[in-house]
Amino acid sequence: MKVTFLGTGTSQGIPIIGSDHPVCLSKNPKDKRLRVSVLIEWDSYAYVIDCGPDFRQQMLANNVKRIDGILFTHEHADHTMGLDDIRPFFFRQGDIPIYAHQRVITSLKKRFDYIFASENRYPGAPAVTENVINPNTSINLNGLEVIPISVLHNRLQVFGFRFNKFAYLTDVKSITEEEKTKLQNLEVLVVNALRIEPHHSHFNLEEALAFINELKPKKAYLTHISHLLGFHEEVEKELPKHVHLAFDNLKISI
Numbered sequence: 001m002k003v004t005f006l007g008t009g010t011s012q013g014i015p016i017i018g019s020d021h022p023v024c025l026s027k028n029p030k031d032k033r034l035r036v037s038v039l040i041e042w043d044s045y046a047y048v049i050d051c052g053p054d055f056r057q058q059m060l061a062n063n064v065k066r067i068d069g070i071l072f073t074h075e076h077a078d079h080t081m082g083l084d085d086i087r088p089f090f091f092r093q094g095d096i097p098i099y100a101h102q103r104v105i106t107s108l109k110k111r112f113d114y115i116f117a118s119e120n121r122y123p124g125a126p127a128v129t130e131n132v133i134n135p136n137t138s139i140n141l142n143g144l145e146v147i148p149i150s151v152l153h154n155r156l157q158v159f160g161f162r163f164n165k166f167a168y169l170t171d172v173k174s175i176t177e178e179e180k181t182k183l184q185n186l187e188v189l190v191v192n193a194l195r196i197e198p199h200h201s202h203f204n205l206e207e208a209l210a211f212i213n214e215l216k217p218k219k220a221y222l223t224h225i226s227h228l229l230g231f232h233e234e235v236e237k238e239l240p241k242h243v244h245l246a247f248d249n250l251k252i253s254i
Helices: 055-061 083-093 102-111 177-183 205-215 232-238
Strands: 002-007 037-042 045-049 069-071 096-100 128-132 139-141 144-153 156-163 166-168 188-192 219-223 243-245 251-253
Touching: 002 055, 037 166, 055 083, 083 096, 096 102, 102 128, 144 177, 177 205, 188 205, 205 219, 232 243
Parallel strands: 045 069, 069 096, 096 128, 166 188, 188 219, 219 243
Antiparallel strands: 002 037, 002 251, 037 045, 139 144, 144 156, 156 166
């Protein structure tokens, strides 16, 4: 299984428009972060988790020619607003499967009503196949069992996903003990670490590291990072040996 970090930034990305913060002015490519998303590939299959406003740019940067579906963590704009840019995939492949909580699908239908229209469709609009995720039911993706992990983003329910020994969690602030049991014996855990200071709806660095220490994956990567976490190279030096800052276009194998 190969995982490509398409984007590792928070909702505004880094650099933030008009910001003079030192991290936003950094020349290091690892300090430039598109909105958070990953591409997961195995055998001949390719699935994307989240489809934010940088989706087109991410697909071009990684020369992605086909996707077999999109899994959505939740409905916030930085995770969904690139849905219209599935058009090239739709034109080549037909309807694109999407997987999400029913609440998220309802939200997408409001924002992208033309994509979901059953009548009088605009000729250039893409189309999707809806698949509702239930919290305690695994998803079968071409024979691979994917386990949804339910977490809270402040008070909003968000899905993470476990693919075999790999798990991806973003926008986490809290998680129940029951859901943690689904995250045992991981090779790789990806989890959000927004900044140094506490935040009302995201793990900060201290909380993310404590979560990693509790679950004890062999390796962990931090994502959904803001400029307030600091410079990539400086933060990376202070992390435990098995924990790393993810960066855009990083590829790992599991």
